[in-house]
Amino acid sequence: MRVVLVTSNFPQLSETFLVSKFLGLLDAGWNVHVVCAESDPMQWQYYALLDRQGIRQRIHQIWHHHPRWLAILLFPIVLSHCLLFNFSGVQRYLGKAVKRFGFWGALRRIYLDAPIITLRPDIVHFEFGSLAVEQADLGELLDCEVVVSFRGYDLNFAGLDQPGYYARVWKHADALHLLGQDLWKRAQSRGCPPDKLHVLIPPALELEKFIPKERDFSEPLGTPESPLRILSVGRLEWKKGYEYALQSLRMLLDAGINCRLRIVGAGNFYEALVFARHQLGLKEHVEFLGGLPHPRVIEEMYETDIFLHPSLSEGFCNAVLEAQAMQIPVVCTDAGSLPENVIDGQTGFVVPRRDPVAMADKMILLARDPSLRQAFGKAGRERVKQNFTLAQQLEKFGDFYRGVLAE
């Protein structure tokens, strides 16, 4: 069975999960290809695994459609390439597409869909909802199944100002994949029929890559000698709610808890956060590390006592999962599916969004109680082991794909 995963940029640091999924499905015996709009050579260096033999041939970039004259020049080559690999498929595709979009529209579409058509897929899986908006009807044109994933941004923000933005996806997609219950609710509130075939598969991680170090839990933290070390990981955007994290840090310091916060991630909210750091007098206590490759993030986690995730809007959040795997107690907000990710009072604390006081209270609690930190950490890793391993996730995807094909 041939599965084509469609994404915008591959491979990409912030979307490591796609690389894991791609390689994992290959190992499980699926015939998987990736079609992407961009592939940045700089990003390949982080993924030694992708250097395996025969992998690069499975990653296809779509044809350039800017500038337009280049697309026009390339068109005959693209079309004959398609015909060479999938003659009957192209005939069928054009027949249906011309009826639907008119002659020129069909030519435009075939140019965009060319890499997928050439691959003769059984399943086309759009890894983000917003990617499927234009192409959701591909299933009927190509006689294949179309699966669409929703991961957060796509349901929380994309097209909110356009009613019916996802109407075509709800209509044409054969099945949906969502990361959690919260997203499924949002999909329904955005018009998805409740009886739509869907599956909830949370993100997963390779537990072997997250080996926590032994820690000393003998004394409370937050003293001048041993400050409470807090870590946050996520792009510097307003929706990550870092301003509230900085406010809660100020409260910790005012309560006499010595602490420091490191934030991994880059983004356009940097100036606002640097200003907040200045305004709250946190220059000595908050450090922005910029974007870091994954091994460096893990190193940071070794040096961390609490993982803080102050988000205002979230899909499921891999970073929080990783922190639990590293036996770090988590303090996070109740945004998106975070309450499904962290069990409040067992693997961490879930506090209301935009509430620095609650955030600070829970961190003080953790700082003062070493055994609580230890217990949360242990429970966190156990939870990941039970529910969020890559092997389990791949098995679920396998079952899901088989189910979709059987429908």
Place this chain on the structure above:
Amino acid sequence: MDRKPSVLVVGTNWPMETFLERLLYGLATRGVKITLATSPKPDMNWLAETGIQWMYVPVWRGLTLGAFTHLIFHTLRCWLFAARDARIFWGGLPDVDWKTRLSIWYSLIPFAGRRWDAIYFPWNSAAVHYLPLFDLGMPVVLSCRGSQINIAPHNENRCSFLSGLKKTLERAVLVHCVSGDILQQAVSLGLNPDKAAMIHPAVDTAFFVPSSARVEDGIFRVVMVGSLVWVKGYEYALSAIHQLAEMNVPVLCTIVGDGPEQSRLRFTIEDLGLSEKVQLLGKRSPEQVREILQNSDVFLLSSLSEGISNAALEAMACGLPVVTADCGGMREAVSHGVEGFVTPVRDPQAMAKVLFNLWQRPELRRQLGDAGCQKVLKEFQLNGQIEQWLGLYKLVFRQK
């Protein structure tokens, strides 16, 4: 001086901010010859009415045919008639990549070989961009208004801006600051206090007036005016409105303004369940803003940083009590308990508390509103401001 003194104004856009438009208008009608250098062409009627001259300065958008012609024509013109200026410009270009250098050169050459009695930069960023103009020997006046003084310097990724900013503060003959707070910040960046002058912004009190037309309908109307940017701290204001709604106050918050954070506001309104309580109106004309102010009960300013808010002053002129976050020069306009209330920055609870108080006490609202109106009439008058500016320019012209 027997002829009219001339001033070149560089770095504004068109349409211009109302306060700048009024300032230039005031100066022009009181005998200053103003040349306005902008890229878009200003309204011809406005130019004719004010007697302000317009000069075209191009903005670099890559090497188009038009840009190429402009570049060749002016470079030749410089070389033939203003070789000295051209040499000065060339030598004054910052040490950056050649593309940026070319774009700065491109916007500088129209000024070569021309002279005014003074140059005025209404924004710090413009002064930094046009730094080589300082070398032509004309006295330079610049304004410090807000974020470029109290936010940008903290961002170490903008160290080249910071070093440019320090140079402009050092080399200007006169630096205008919109508030005492901004003046202090500028001094901490190296400005010599002897050449600093604080002139508060002014409100056209003939235009922004209180109105008795407000119909009492039982709804507590809170209004906010300002561009939708993070500095304005709208999220904290929305949290405060949320708390008011929780306390069963029949509140309606109106936000006037446009900007990059619209989707953030929309998300927050939705997330806090405030769709019925908050309306985003987008950008509105001054007439519409006046009408909205006149039909509101309280003006709310949740900013994290300000020079001094023109919008708040306009609201005061319309007789509204102001609830403002304690930032920048806002305390110079609003004293706690006199013209409104001052709450700590990033503190929705405090904001909600004073709003609740104001909701309960219409009499207090009236009293604070009257005090605000009086304060603006006394200290933030347009005529007074223009006289102060004329005084400053006379000093500059005399020095020359």
